[in-house]
Amino acid sequence: MSELSLVAELLTSQYTYVLFAFLLVVGLYMVVASSNLVKKIIGLNLFQTAIFLFFVTTAYVREVDGEAGSAPVIPEEAVAYDPYASPLPHVIVLTAIVVGVALTAVGLALSVRIYAEYGTLDVETLREVRADD
Amino acid sequence: MTEELLPGLLIAVPILGATLPLALGLFRKRVGWSVAAVVLAIEAAIASWLAYAIFVDGQRVIHVLGGDNFGRQQTEVGGHDTEGFIVGIELVADHLSGLVVLLVALVSLAVLAYSRREGPRGNAFYSGYLLLTGGLMGVVMTGDLFNLFVFLEIVGLATYALVASGRSAESAVAALKYLVIGTAGASLYLVGVGYIYVVTGTLNMVDVSRVLAGEPAWVADVIGEGSLYGDPLVAAAFGFIAIGLATKAAIYPLHTWQPDAYAESPDAVTIYIAALVSTSAAYAFARITWTMFTPDFFAQSAAGQDVLNVFLALAALSVLVGSVLAAMQSRVKRMFAYSSVAQFGLIVIAVGVAVHPAAAGTRAVEFAVYGVVIHLVAHAIIKGGLFATAGAFRSGSGARLVADYAGLAKRRPFLSGAVAVLGFSIIGVPPTVGFIGKWYIGVSAVEAQLWAVVFVIFASTLLTLLYVARLLEKLYFDYLPEDAPPHAEASAELATDGGRGSETALPYGVASLVAIATIASVVLGFMGAELTAMLEPLVEAVIEGEPEVGA
Numbered sequence: 174m175s176e177l178s179l180v181a182e183l184l185t186s187q188y189t190y191v192l193f194a195f196l197l198v199v200g201l202y203m204v205v206a207s208s209n210l211v212k213k214i215i216g217l218n219l220f221q222t223a224i225f226l227f228f229v230t231t232a233y234v235r236e237v238d239g240e241a242g243s244a245p246v247i248p249e250e251a252v253a254y255d256p257y258a259s260p261l262p263h264v265i266v267l268t269a270i271v272v273g274v275a276l277t278a279v280g281l282a283l284s285v286r287i288y289a290e291y292g293t294l295d296v297e298t299l300r301e302v303r304a305d306d
Numbered sequence: 307m308t309e310e311l312l313p314g315l316l317i318a319v320p321i322l323g324a325t326l327p328l329a330l331g332l333f334r335k336r337v338g339w340s341v342a343a344v345v346l347a348i349e350a351a352i353a354s355w356l357a358y359a360i361f362v363d364g365q366r367v368i369h370v371l372g373g374d375n376f377g378r379q380q381t382e383v384g385g386h387d388t389e390g391f392i393v394g395i396e397l398v399a400d401h402l403s404g405l406v407v408l409l410v411a412l413v414s415l416a417v418l419a420y421s422r423r424e425g426p427r428g429n430a431f432y433s434g435y436l437l438l439t440g441g442l443m444g445v446v447m448t449g450d451l452f453n454l455f456v457f458l459e460i461v462g463l464a465t466y467a468l469v470a471s472g473r474s475a476e477s478a479v480a481a482l483k484y485l486v487i488g489t490a491g492a493s494l495y496l497v498g499v500g501y502i503y504v505v506t507g508t509l510n511m512v513d514v515s516r517v518l519a520g521e522p523a524w525v526a527d528v529i530g531e532g533s534l535y536g537d538p539l540v541a542a543a544f545g546f547i548a549i550g551l552a553t554k555a556a557i558y559p560l561h562t563w564q565p566d567a568y569a570e571s572p573d574a575v576t577i578y579i580a581a582l583v584s585t586s587a588a589y590a591f592a593r594i595t596w597t598m599f600t601p602d603f604f605a606q607s608a609a610g611q612d613v614l615n616v617f618l619a620l621a622a623l624s625v626l627v628g629s630v631l632a633a634m635q636s637r638v639k640r641m642f643a644y645s646s647v648a649q650f651g652l653i654v655i656a657v658g659v660a661v662h663p664a665a666a667g668t669r670a671v672e673f674a675v676y677g678v679v680i681h682l683v684a685h686a687i688i689k690g691g692l693f694a695t696a697g698a699f700r701s702g703s704g705a706r707l708v709a710d711y712a713g714l715a716k717r718r719p720f721l722s723g724a725v726a727v728l729g730f731s732i733i734g735v736p737p738t739v740g741f742i743g744k745w746y747i748g749v750s751a752v753e754a755q756l757w758a759v760v761f762v763i764f765a766s767t768l769l770t771l772l773y774v775a776r777l778l779e780k781l782y783f784d785y786l787p788e789d790a791p792p793h794a795e796a797s798a799e800l801a802t803d804g805g806r807g808s809e810t811a812l813p814y815g816v817a818s819l820v821a822i823a824t825i826a827s828v829v830l831g832f833m834g835a836e837l838t839a840m841l842e843p844l845v846e847a848v849i850e851g852e853p854e855v856g857a
Contacts, residue, residue: 197497204490213486221493224500231504262503265452269496272459276489279466283482290475299479 189230196223208296210287214280221273225266232262312356313369313397313447316407319349321440324433331429338432339422345436346415349443353411360404361840366856367399368449391522392510398449400855401844402597402679406446406589409683413581413690414439416819420694421574423813424701426471434471438464438578445586451499451509454590455492458554461586462488465579469571480566487553487563495550501543505534511598515853519602533606541609544599548617551594554587557654558624561647568643573697576639577819580646581690585682588650592657592678600851601661601671611663618658622762624651629769633776636707638696641773642689645732648766649685653678655759656747660848665754672845673750676838681743683837684731684830688740691728691823695721698816708777713786720812722781724824729774731827734767739830742837 183191200223203216288294291302323345327338359365370377376394399407418435425431441464444457466488470481503509506517517525518540520533534540549560556564564584568576604610628648635641659665660674698721699705703714715722731738734745744767751759830837843856 204486210482217486217489220490224493224496227500231500268456272456275463276485279463280482280485283470283478286478287482
């Protein structure tokens with residue numbers, strides 16, 4: 174019974190964490206299972222986005238025992254908002270998004286070069302082509 | 307006072323310098339090498355100054371990014387005194403990072419000398435090279451978990467680009483494989499950082515360590531008395547961070563990117579990334595495990611201990627599998643690449659032994675710390691030197707396979723001698739530096755009475771002998787094929803190896819890098835006492851679970 178209520182609570186109030194785990198695993202599965210290089214990169218993006226969403230989720234700070242968290246940039250009155258979003262994780266996510274974009278760009282550039290050389294983006298075909306060389 | 311600027315400069319100089327080869331390249335071709343040489347000479351000077359401040363004056367140099375508004379200040383948050391918690395990002399140069407900073411600066415300069423003649427040429431290459439140097443400096447010195455992620459990715463991006471700078475299409479495939487696995491690893495590290503942030507509310511390594519230990523008064527008010535070590539989220543965070551950094555350091559079974567990346571990149575790039583990139587990841591793993599999680603965490607958290615044991619087992623597998631795979635390779639570069647998998651397995655073993663509950667209270671902690679740091683430096687020097695000889699054999703004699711090395715000792719006495727010395731060093735034959743590192747790692751496992759680990763360490767010596775002996779046997783005891791053309795891929799270049807006029811020239815840069823690595827691997831072997839004396843404050847910090855080394 175208690176396990177059931179735990180699952181119920183997870184799905185009703187903490188569903189963003191479930192979503193995070195789901196997207197993370199889907200992204201990782203795409204990276205591992207897809208044989209197309211571009212799809213692998215898309216999977217990697219999904220994987221990273223899941224982590225960004227995790228950070229955004231954790232930024233929501235609820236009131237505990239009458240004490241709300243307060244962030245330096247938020248004026249005194251704003252603390253009344255509950256939940257309010259802590260700005261630090263958002264900054265982190267912004268930085269991580271930039272890193273992710275740079276990685277995607279490099280990954281796609283490498284894919285273009287591989288396609289130009291071998292005429293395929295499929296990992297299996299690529300392996301056969303390279304074995305023939 | 308001015309020392310405080312040095313850590314910032316060490317990162318800013320190469321990253322700003324990275325724009326110069328491309329910008330000046332608009333006006334002149336071939337300006338890249340000279341620019342990189344000037345920037346890295348400045349970098350080496352700054353690094354030496356910093357090392358002097360740390361090791362001679364005994365300072366712990368801290369640079370807070372962002373000026374006076376940031377830093378450790380007395381502020382009240384929600385009625386709780388934060389006890390000088392940091393606002394902003396700090397760069398820390400202490401007895402651990404100072405040594406690695408010096409290593410990065412000197413290796414960068416030495417490998418640049420190699421690339422003078424051997425290439426790859428082109429201004430974009432040198433921009434990437436400087437960017438990689440700046441990223442490595444950042445990884446080594448940052449005191450902030452998220453900032454470490456950013457620098458890991460800067461290192462990653464620069465490495466992917468450099469690996470792909472090879473002419474063959476194979477290098478692009480290797481780079482993409484590295485990119486996919488490396489990014490997944492870094493992202494897993496980021497998950498761990500997120501968990502830590504959720505638990506502690508801070509990202510600074512020193513502050514995280516204090517909060518986890520439950521030291522600040524507000525932790526007791528807000529979260530409750532006692533440490534946070536028992537929180538399953540902390541053990542999960544350690545697991546994610548360890549997996550992420552193990553991927554970057556190429557520990558079995560996360561090593562699959564590494565042999566391709568090393569084998570397919572241009573020789574100068576192979577030397578550089580083999581010497582430093584995995585080293586920086588292993589260093590970050592040691593720093594986070596020792597000074598952030600501290601031995602207390604592993605002593606008090608059953609889950610943390612389980613995760614640690616899993617990592618010890620993986621690292622042990624890495625040693626065995628890496629060595630066996632190395633012995634099976636036919637290409638020399640791949641052989642050395644798999645050898646790195648084994649050597650980093652040894653380093654991760656020692657990182658784990660230092661914080662393992664079985665080692666607590668014994669001298670095992672001390673020996674393991676010595677072993678990790680000395681072997682990190684030793685591996686960088688030895689593997690850099692070995693890849694340099696492999697590169698020189700390839701460009702001078704066209705030898706790529708182990709079989710191609712047959713009888714080459716007669717034609718290339720200097721290079722073959724270097725391979726022999728460096729090879730003995732990686733096996734761990736005294737009096738080389740490889741011996742000291744491996745000796746301390748072995749002794750620490752004995753002191754901690756982790757007999758399975760002891761077995762693996764001594765088996766690794768035999769397995770290393772297996773592939774080094776295979777190469778040396780080819781070089782010295784095999785006959786040169788009669789019908790072999792005297793210069794397999796010899797171009798019309800002057801002079802010779804050792805000046806005897808039989809083969810193509812050995813450029814000065816190549817010769818000096820090989821000579822420096824060989825000499826350093828022996829000379830450092832006689833400096834064991836000095837090296838361990840330098841690490842004394844680090845040992846104290848690890849034993850006492852103190853996050854600020856040498857403070």
